[in-house]
Amino acid sequence: MARPVLLLLLTACADPLDGLTVVGSDPPDLPLDGLDAPWRDRFDAGDALFETPFTSAQGLGPLFIRPACASCHADDGRGPGVVERMAGPPEVLPHGDAVRPQHTAGATQGVIAPADPRVVLTQRNPPAVFARGWIEAVDADALFALEAAQAATDDGVSGRVARVAWPYAREADTRFADHRPGDDALVGRFGLKARVATLDAFTADAFHGDMGLTSAWFPDEVPNPDALVDDALPGVDLDDETVLLVADYVRLLDLPARAPASADGEALFAAVGCAACHVPTLPTRADHPVEALAGRDAPLFTDLLLHDLGDDHDDGIVEGDAGPSEWRTAPLVGLRFFRRLMHDGRAATVVEAIEAHDGPGSEAAAAVAAWRALSHDDQRVLATHVSSL
Secondary structure (H helix, E strand, O other), rough: OOOOOEEEEOOOOOOOOOOOOEEEEOOOOOOOOOOOHHHHHHHHHHHHHHHOOOOHHHOOEEEEEEOOHHHHHHHHHHHHOOEEEEEOOHHHOOOOOOOOOOEEOOOOOEOOOOOOOOOOEEEOOOOOOHHHHHHEOOHHHHHHHHHHHHOOOOOOOOOOOOOOEEOOOOOOOOOOOOOOOOOEEOOEEEEEOOOEEOOOHHHHHHHHHOOOOOOOOOOOOOOOOOOOOOOOOOOOOOOHHHHHHHHHHHHOOOOOOOOOHHHHHHHHHHHHHHHHHHOOOOEOOOOOOOOHHHHOOOOOOOOEEEEOOOHHOOOOOOOOOOOOOEEEEOOOOHHHOOOEOOOOOOOOOOOHHHHHHOOOOOOOOOHHHHHHHOOHHHHHHHHHHHHHO
């Protein structure tokens, strides 16, 4: 369902611009153009489920973070929910590295960070969900080509394709799981460290980790201090179709429309090195099962590769194929809807986000240096361009 919104762009320069630029009605929760009736029906059904708060009688808990998908992804955007993660010795984190403070269905306590100096607590902002179907549709061959091209340069940028296994109880839908021919490992695309290969798995993961809702992908309840192995709804909480409908809703969301890009801003974006990782467009698979996503150029502004952002972004967590300071290049599509930037929301403006890419060991250090060498006027042009994405 379309929900017209009036949004404000992020301030795009260290010295404030002349007020904030108002963006008109641009609802991001519209389906792809040209969907046939069966896909459109799945989109509408998934949309309703996405908005639905679950209760303990429906399997919520025993631990959870939020009760509905929309609680973390309001208007399909990046918030208001956040997730806290912990790094520390396994013996002080017996219930995993995720903070799950809410409890229900017989649980008496949630999981919170222990008062132990060895535990480091970090925040992760949820991703937007619009344009995720385009990310899933990107041709894996294009990502391996980018990996090879970056490895051949001497600019310090050398991303790599995340290679992930399929650890879930339910088999992968081979229509959407992509890999290099002859390779058992799938291409990771979703999650801040690209640990998940498909939207089906990502949706099941969110139901499980954020709401405590079990499914064929995750049939066991999350570890909890009460050692509960079930909740108020005995057995597996969600049928396959519920998970797949929500996944299809996310898969079929269209790209948010935007005003024509600034030619000067685009040129500066490339000149300073932003486009090396935040690649403006990526090709989608010609054989993608959703015709509206097949054989297209997706304007995502990411290479979907893992990059080392250095010591300042080391959260102490190894996740999938990614090390503690490695992060998948964030897609900048729809950035104008984001209230905070970077994986942990540390930046309130585009300028703060650019500066946050610097630091010891960061692959983006050279790009930040090139940004700092720009004239003040060119910095304004570039930051305003990024704010419009």
